[in-house]
Amino acid sequence: MKIDVNNAFTLISLLSMLVVGGYRLAQIEADINTKIKAVETQLLTAVDQLKDNVTDRLYIAEKKLDIHLTEYSEKKQFVEYRLNANEKLIEHKFNRLVGWIKQITGFLNRESNFHIRDDQF
Numbered sequence: 001m002k003i004d005v006n007n008a009f010t011l012i013s014l015l016s017m018l019v020v021g022g023y024r025l026a027q028i029e030a031d032i033n034t035k036i037k038a039v040e041t042q043l044l045t046a047v048d049q050l051k052d053n054v055t056d057r058l059y060i061a062e063k064k065l066d067i068h069l070t071e072y073s074e075k076k077q078f079v080e081y082r083l084n085a086n087e088k089l090i091e092h093k094f095n096r097l098v099g100w101i102k103q104i105t106g107f108l109n110r111e112s113n114f115h116i117r118d119d120q121f
Contacts, residue, residue, distance in 0.1 A: 108114035 105116050
């Protein structure tokens with residue numbers, strides 16, 4: 001069996017090209033996997049930062065809402081207090097006025113036999 005030098009060289013170069021091609025494909029695959037891991041890491045970091053940012057913003061909004069609700073309830077209580085005070089003051093003035101009207105009608109009834117034509121008095 002005689003092997004031709006040209007065939008041997010072709011066979012050796014084919015095998016070396018297959019080995020080098022496989023090695024190069026392995027490098028390219030490793031490079032792609034490295035880039036995918038880097039992008040994945042950056043994406044996870046960005047998602048964590050956004051989650052933290054949203055959580056912080058929700059916490060701040062919740063605190064502001066609590067402050068406004070507290071302020072609203074205090075203002076509401078103050079307004080109710082003021083309205084109650086004004087209502088009591090008006091009631092007091094009205095009762096004093098009713099007393100004066102009764103005194104005046106009594107005086108006018110005694111002095112000049114004057115009658116008010118309202119049933120309430």
